[in-house]
Structures are given as structure tokens and as C-alpha cells.
Amino acid sequence: MRKIWFFWLVSFLITIAVLYYQRTTGPTYPMSYQIKSDGIVVNYSFNRSATTGKDEVVKVKISDKNINGYLFWKRFKTKDDWTIIEMHHKNGELIASLPHQPPAGKLEYFVELKLNDKTIVLPESKTCVIRFKGNISIFILIPHIIAMFLALLFSTRTGMEFFNPKPNIMKFAKLTMLFIIIGGFILGPLMQYFAFGKFWTGFPIGYDLTDSKTLLAFIVWIIAFVFITKGKHPKRWALAAAIILLVIYLIPHSLLGSELDYSKIDEQKNLIENSIN
Secondary structure (H helix, E strand, O other): OHHHHHHHHHHHHHHHHHHHHHHHOOOOOOEEEEEEEOOEEEEEEEOOEEEOOOOEEEEEEOOOOOOEEEEEEEEOOOOOOOEEEEOEEEOOEEEEEEOOOOOOOEEEEEEEEEEOOEEEEEOOOOOEEEEEEOOOOHHHHHHHHHHHHHHHHHHHHHHHHHHOOOOOHHHHHHHHHHHHHHHHHHHHHHHHHHHHOOOOOOOOOOOOHHHHHHHHHHHHHHHHHHHHHHOOOHHHHHHHHHHHHHHHHOOOOOOOOOOOOHHHHHHHHHHHHHHHO
């Protein structure tokens, strides 16, 4: 009994650790830093994900009202000139807004702070890229998160049966498959549709890495499930599939995600303008 509880504890801790890594990495999580320069302390957290339909407010925490701030932005992967917006002080912060974009639209932006002859650029080494998405109902979002959490938990727990002299692999393997299907192929496409207007943007019709790695996870577990069912080295297949799924989960979330091609929008706009003229 103690061994079983130990297996569950290890599986739970591994799952939590992987999900925490997911939470703190990837291209959609805020860039949060503190900069100290010549006695000036600047705290900022720049969002890299926003909801379309409303402008995104950019804030920099700084109490010195002698410091001026300027927000620079342009559409991502375009030859647009930088748009410069002067920021204003409000409640100990410098504030300005980015214009909202269509779903999957991205903006590239940074902030310049000026005090006399001194200039501080935020972020220091690169620009920040923010992606806009449609509003996703919590009744889809929360079950999706729970299902993907349980898929990883039961997958890891299945792999732990490798170390059990009397393994019960099939039960945990079935639960793993169930939650991969629910989270990845029912709720996942619904998330994509409400966020970006398409149910699937991964392989073989697109390059969305989140969808593609979900498909890979499903294929790996289908293969493992077949061999586990046939009784051919089930413990080895369970462990291998669990390890592969862990590696898949370690790929940052939303990497190579849906991205609006502004050049196509510009082409359509030019065609409309030319037809009117």
C-alpha cells in the first residue's frame, strides 16, 4: 500500500512540476522584470497574450513623474513604421494602449523611458510580441486544463507501474487515453475555434505546434496501448509512452502557434481600394 501511495505522490509531483514549467515558459506568458539604473527602479510586466475586441493597456510601475515614457509598436513581421505613443502617468504608473487586433494578430512593441539625457529601453535585449485571441468560455477552458492535467497524471502513473511487481497497467492506460481524447481532441479544438476561428491548425494542415504535439501524444499512446493490450512487454511500453508524453509536455505551450498573415490582409485591402477607385 505504501508503494502505491508513493507511486501516486511521485506522479503528482512530476505532473505539477511539468505544468509549472509550462506556466512559466513559452511565448504567451508575461515578460516580468525589475530594472535598477542610477537609482531608478523600474518594475514592469508586459503581456504577450490579449483578447481581441479591446485595446491592451501597457503599464510600467514608476513613481518619478519626471520620467517620460514612449510606447513603440508595429504589426509583427511587417515593414510598417514604428508608431510612437506618449505614455501618461497614473497612480504611480506610466500607461499607454496597444490597438486590438483580429484573432491571431500579433504586435511587436517596446517602451522607452527618458530622464534628462538618460534612456532606458524595456525590454532591454529584444522587443515584446503580443498575440490577440478570441474570448474563450471558462466552461471550455477549465475542463480543458483539468483534462490535460489528468492525461499527464495518469500517463505518468501508468509509467510508474514499470516498478510495480504486480502492475495494473491497463486501467491507467485507458484513463490516459480517455483524457488525451477529451482534452486534446474535443475541448482542444473548441479552444482553437473560439480563440482563432479554426478547429485545427496543426499537422497535417498547419504548423501549430500545440495541435501537432497533441496529435503526436495520441499516436504514441495508441501504439503503446496496442502493445500493452497484446501483452508484449507492457511495462516497457507504458514507461516509454509516459516518458515521451512528459517530453512532449515540456515543449513550451503555444510555440509556433496560430499567426495572422498581415500581408494577405494588406493585399485584400489594396484590391478593395483599387476597385473603388
